[in-house]
Amino acid sequence: MQVLHVCSEIFPLLKTGGLADVIGALPAAQIEGGVDTRVLVPAFPDILRGVADAKAVATGESFAGDYTLLFGHFNGVGIYLIDAPHLYERPGSPYHDTNLYAYTDNVLRFALLGWVAAEMASGLDPLWKPDIVHAHDWHAGLAPAYIAARGGPAKTVFTVHNLAYQGMFYAHHMNDIDLPWSFFDMNGLEFNGQISYLKAGLFYADHITAVSPTYAREITEPQFAYGMEGLLKQRQLEGRLSGILNGVDGKIWDPAHDLLLTARYNRDTLEEKAENKRQLQIAMGLKVNEKMPLFAVVSRLTSQKGLDLVLEALPGLLEQGGQLVILGAGDPVLQEGFLAAAAEHPGQVGVQIGYHEAFSHRIMGGADVILVPSRFEPCGLTQLYGLKYGTLPLVRRTGGLADTVSDSSLENLADGIASGFVFEDSNAWSLLRAIRRAFVLWSRPSLWRFVQRQAMGMDFSWQVAAQSYRDLYQRLL
Incomplete structure (x- = not known):
């Protein structure tokens, strides 16, 4: 089984929140459990510097300009990088400039991330093709939509880390992102008259996961769902929404071996x-x-x-x-x-x-x-x-x-x-x-x-989560 995670950050190379911690740990735990897992990210400067052995495996043209697909390794995990300097080589965070203004071309920067994921599902890398494309949060939300538009060359999972961030863009950008206008629909990625990258993930994915069982229930209720409760309730009734709890990376967080502490200890000391x-x-x-x-x-x-x-x-x-x-x-x-x-x-x-x-x-x-x-x-x-x-x-x-x-x-x-x-x-x-x-x-x-x-003494290791995801992937396949 070959799994591709699609996301915008990865710990410790680039982190703005908990999403990076997940991507920094889950793929490695899945590889340990026997799943052939890789990660696709934009080639932001910090990530590019960290994946020192990255080599070109493909080049292409897209609606967002030319790009090169690089492949290298970090901490034993295969990493694909979308190298498009005109989109990703910038100071500031992955999402906004140093004055905290969102980049005006985010609509293209993160559409390309989803589009390259669909290219990979269609065989962009001649040596490796995913059976499952696992997209994370709104930045990767278009991946399931592009894959659906191609007739579903891979099964898709979309994980909601925080439903509050919805990736909203003006409707006229449908002309810019290489999706059929028919996708701009209430039964599609339209939300309150705009494009929502988050809703694209929720609508087109074969299965949605939230990062805890209780959150998976909460997001079907109006006070937590930010207007998405109808769609999420429907997915729940179809058996296409579940919660899988995040884990803790024991290599980084363990008081018995944590070199950042003055004194190390365990439950017996x-x-x-x-x-x-x-x-x-x-x-x-x-x-x-x-x-x-x-x-x-x-x-x-x-x-x-x-x-x-x-x-x-x-x-x-x-x-x-x-x-x-x-x-x-x-x-x-x-x-x-x-x-x-x-x-x-x-x-x-x-x-x-x-x-x-x-x-x-x-x-x-x-x-x-x-x-x-x-x-x-x-x-x-x-x-x-x-x-x-x-x-x-x-x-x-x-x-x-x-x-x-x-x-x-x-x-x-x-x-x-x-x-x-x-x-x-x-x-x-x-x-x-x-x-x-x-x-x-x-x-x-x-x-x-x-x-x-x-x-x-409680076990919140990533191995537990990795097994739950493996079971889900097998059901989908």
């Missing part, structure tokens, strides 16, 4: 974690005190992530004797709010604006609780890292957070399945009650240690 906490308190200018529970946020600072609720609940957290560490960037109002809190509560609140991969490991290794109070969360990787590091997640019951964290209720403690703290309603009062429960558990050190061990 949890006392070593205390040194990481001490170093984190020093680094963030906090009072060094192992008896104060240290709460942490590692996140984009947005209201989707519920971080306005953290600001609102912060006085209550500090009154009970807790500390807070923040690593992230985003909404200027939230950034200002957290910086003001750090100035007002020196020794109790530490804030680092920006994102540093290495520092996120130090926070995960040193904190006691990781806060993920999201309003919606397709899968969430932060809470999975928290579980792995014995840093108990405190989460809202939504999406992948609901699927991965069990509340430390009396029943769950008795059944030995407690792994964190879960609250229901998206408000500061509900969050504060969960924080209060965390303090109560913290006051019972042996019980806290019991829950940490339980959390660290």
Whole structure:
């Protein structure tokens, strides 16, 4: 079975979010499981530099100009790169310029990604042809449409990592992207009078997956579906929508072997974690005190992530004797709010604006609780890292957070399945009650240690997800 993943970023070469982590780990896990898996990405400068052995395997002309298809390897995975410097060789992120304006030709840049995937399904590389084309998020959403337009030379899977991003473009661009105008239809890629690359993926793929079982259910409901609920409900009824939980890359996230930590530890040597906490308190200018529970946020600072609720609940957290560490960037109002809190509560609140991969490991290794109070969360990787590091997640019951964290209720403690703290309603009062429960558990050190061990023993490896995808591919074939 030959599988081609189509996407726009891959960790560690180019990352703007969790999508890159998935593509950095899932293909390798699939290869380990015996599936011949490769990846197709645009030749963005950072990716091109990282795939040092890339050689041309084909050249072609397209509606978006000439391109060369390169093939090389990274971390043992075969990578195809679409080399079209006039489209991809730019500063800034893959999606927008240094002033954060979306590139005006994104309509062509990401149409070409889907179109080359269809070319590959039709045999562009004479030595390798996919049976399954697995497209990710709106950037690759046209791949299933182009493949459908050619009569389906490969089966297609489309994975939704975040339904909020829909890849919307003006209708007149149908003239530019080499798809029949008949595809511009309610039963097609038309959405509110525009082209939606996301809807193209949802409509034309043979199967849709979401990155957690709960998120797969949630996106059939109006409050999570951004207007796509009718189509997604239909796909669910047809048995063409399912949820497969993301995994954690154990080569990168494992406290027993993580060289970014001051002290390494496992579930049997949890006392070593205390040194990481001490170093984190020093680094963030906090009072060094192992008896104060240290709460942490590692996140984009947005209201989707519920971080306005953290600001609102912060006085209550500090009154009970807790500390807070923040690593992230985003909404200027939230950034200002957290910086003001750090100035007002020196020794109790530490804030680092920006994102540093290495520092996120130090926070995960040193904190006691990781806060993920999201309003919606397709899968969430932060809470999975928290579980792995014995840093108990405190989460809202939504999406992948609901699927991965069990509340430390009396029943769950008795059944030995407690792994964190879960609250229901998206408000500061509900969050504060969960924080209060965390303090109560913290006051019972042996019980806290019991829950940490339980959390660290859970299996969220990519091998589990890779097997689920393999089963899905086999059903489609």
